[in-house]
Amino acid sequence: MQKDLKSYFEETEGTGIMATADAAGNVNAAVYARPHVLEDGSxxxxxxxxxxxxxxxxxPKASFLFMExxxxxxxxxxxxxxxxxxSDVEKIRSMKRRCPTTDADPxxxxxxxxxxxxxxxxPLIGAGDGK
Known part of the structure; x- marks a missing residue:
C-alpha cells in the first residue's frame, strides 16, 4: 500500500468484509467497519x-477486504x-467511531x-507485492 495502514484507515471511507472459517472449514463473511491500527502495526x-x-x-486466520x-x-x-x-467496556467505547447502538445492547x-x-x-485487485 502507498500509505501506511494507520493513516489509510483513518482517512479512507469504504466498506469492509471480514471472512473467517471455523475449525471444520465452514466459512462466513460479515460486514465490518474499518479496523483500528494500533501503534505496533497490529x-x-x-x-x-x-x-x-x-x-x-x-x-485464528481471517481475511479482511476493504473497498474504498x-x-x-x-x-x-x-x-x-x-x-x-x-472486553474492557470503556476502552472499546472510546475506540468506537460511530454513535452508540440502539439495539438490544445499548x-x-x-x-x-x-x-x-x-x-x-x-491491493483489492491484483497480486501486488505481497507485503
Whole structure:
C-alpha cells in the first residue's frame, strides 16, 4: 500500500468484509467497519459475540477486504491472524467511531476488542507485492 495502514484507515471511507472459517472449514463473511491500527502495526476490530468471533476462537486466520467508497475498484485485502481479545467496556467505547447502538445492547457490554497480526497486505485487485 502507498500509505501506511494507520493513516489509510483513518482517512479512507469504504466498506469492509471480514471472512473467517471455523475449525471444520465452514466459512462466513460479515460486514465490518474499518479496523483500528494500533501503534505496533497490529489491527483491532470491535466485535459482538457472534459467528465471526466464534470462528476466530476455533481458527485464528481471517481475511479482511476493504473497498474504498467511490468509483472503480480501489482498496486492500488484509490477511490476518488473531492474537488476542479484551472486553474492557470503556476502552472499546472510546475506540468506537460511530454513535452508540440502539439495539438490544445499548450499553455496548457484549463487545470484544479482537486484535490481529497483519500477515500480508494486498491491493483489492491484483497480486501486488505481497507485503
Amino acid at each position: 489491527v483491532a476490530m470491535i466485535m459482538r459475540d457472534r459467528l465471526t468471533r466464534k470462528n476466530l476462537l476455533e481458527n 467508497k467511490g468509483p472503480g475498484y480501489k482498496g486492500c485485502r488484509l490477511y490476518l491472524t488473531r492474537t488476542g481479545e479484551e 450499553d455496548n457490554t457484549d463487545l470484544y476488542l479482537v486484535t490481529f497480526r497483519v500477515d500480508k497486505t494486498l
